[in-house]
């Protein structure tokens with residue numbers, strides 16, 4: 001099994017955490033996105049949208065989209081319940097992450113890391129508005145629930161928590177969300193959780 005990833009991508013970080021939690025051996029090919037490594041015709045054969053993460057199986061087939069990769073890898077493990085209703089809840093949370101949370105949180109992080117935030121303050125304000133709306137929904141749920149789905153940590157918690165755990169880098173005031181803070185600490189204390197790769 002081979003994972004195509006990049007150092008700074010939260011979507012790739014999700015997959016590395018799960019692979020480690022499952023004890024699944026794999027080869028890691030880390031692309032330099034700034035150099036255009038993901039935009040080659042060769043890589044497009046592996047990743048249809050020229051994006052990481054992409055997981056290539058031993059038979060050559062590949063899976064793209066972090067949520068799809070998490071669901072594939074977690075099959076049969078304690079991180080993905082068999083019950084169809086619980087699974088549907090997990091897919092629901094992973095969809096909420098991609099649809100509502102990921103774009104505003106990830107874009108603000110990138111703009112801050114590149115030192116561009118001051119030059120595009122109107123855009124940052126709009127992204128903060130969208131991000132806070134989604135974070136408030138998450139906070140509301142976590143005020144009365146320990147985990148996103150059922151009574152234990154699942155790939156829903158992993159998938160949703162990553163960009164939330166990086167949100168302060170993008171200028172989000174996370175002190176406003178105590179329930180999210182408690183939940184992120186629980187997620188990070190799960191066995192096998194690993195840090196983001198160092199940059200460089």
Ligand SMILES: N[C@@H](CCC(=O)N[C@@H](CS)C(=O)NCC(=O)O)C(=O)O
Nearest residue numbers: 009011033038051052053065066067
């Ligand atoms: N929805 C996708 C998003 C993947 C994505 O946006 N990947 C970015 C890095 S985080 C990428 O590969 N961009 C290609 C590039 O910058 O060349 C997922 O969850 O995997």
